[in-house]
Amino acid sequence: MFDPTVFENLKVAIENQIYDLDNLSGKIKITNRIDRLDMSVLSREFAIQFSLLDRSDISAEIRLVAPLRELAAEIMEVPGENPGCILILRFYIQIINISMQCEIIQDIMQQIWSLDIAPTQTLRFVYGREESIYMNTIELEFNRKINEDHMGDIPNLIDHVLRTLSELRNI
Numbered sequence: 001m002f003d004p005t006v007f008e009n010l011k012v013a014i015e016n017q018i019y020d021l022d023n024l025s026g027k028i029k030i031t032n033r034i035d036r037l038d039m040s041v042l043s044r045e046f047a048i049q050f051s052l053l054d055r056s057d058i059s060a061e062i063r064l065v066a067p068l069r070e071l072a073a074e075i076m077e078v079p080g081e082n083p084g085c086i087l088i089l090r091f092y093i094q095i096i097n098i099s100m101q102c103e104i105i106q107d108i109m110q111q112i113w114s115l116d117i118a119p120t121q122t123l124r125f126v127y128g129r130e131e132s133i134y135m136n137t138i139e140l141e142f143n144r145k146i147n148e149d150h151m152g153d154i155p156n157l158i159d160h161v162l163r164t165l166s167e168l169r170n171i
Contacts, residue, residue, distance in 0.1 A: 005074055006147045007066035007085050011035075011046045013154050014062055018048050027162070029053055032061075042068040052162070055169045060161045063088040070145070084145030089161065091138040093168050098123065098134060101171055105138060108167045112160055117143055 004012075021028045032049035044066040051059040065086040074083035095101040102121050109119045117140075124135045146153075 007044050052165050058093045058168050061090040084147040087142050087146050089140040095136050
């Protein structure tokens, strides 16, 4: 019988809660979903992107990655290994004033997430466009793996993501 991996269990838990926010409570709108098996490096990746209903120009993405080493350790039941997944959060927002808005975003992320690591803000723009609009991708990569022991943290994680989206819309 098939025994789901840590990745599969976490993916389903995250996916179910996000779809409930879209379909049942109508708080968000899912805008993209990735469920990928990368055969070249034998890794798994799941990502789900969504936005608040009133601000589709600001979105969040929850990304779960299981590299080969983690999958193999779990499937092969390697002694001493504690298999898990990498959790990455991304937020996408358009900004105009880089110095002011990036600083505000940094403060918002620190207030909500209270992280030891600083979020990474990556800016992109279209060359030649008259307006100076920048797409800011804010990324939080947690410095520890997650596994099924963290299932109870998923609702709190999603609440923090929603709170972050809400704060970002005020910029």
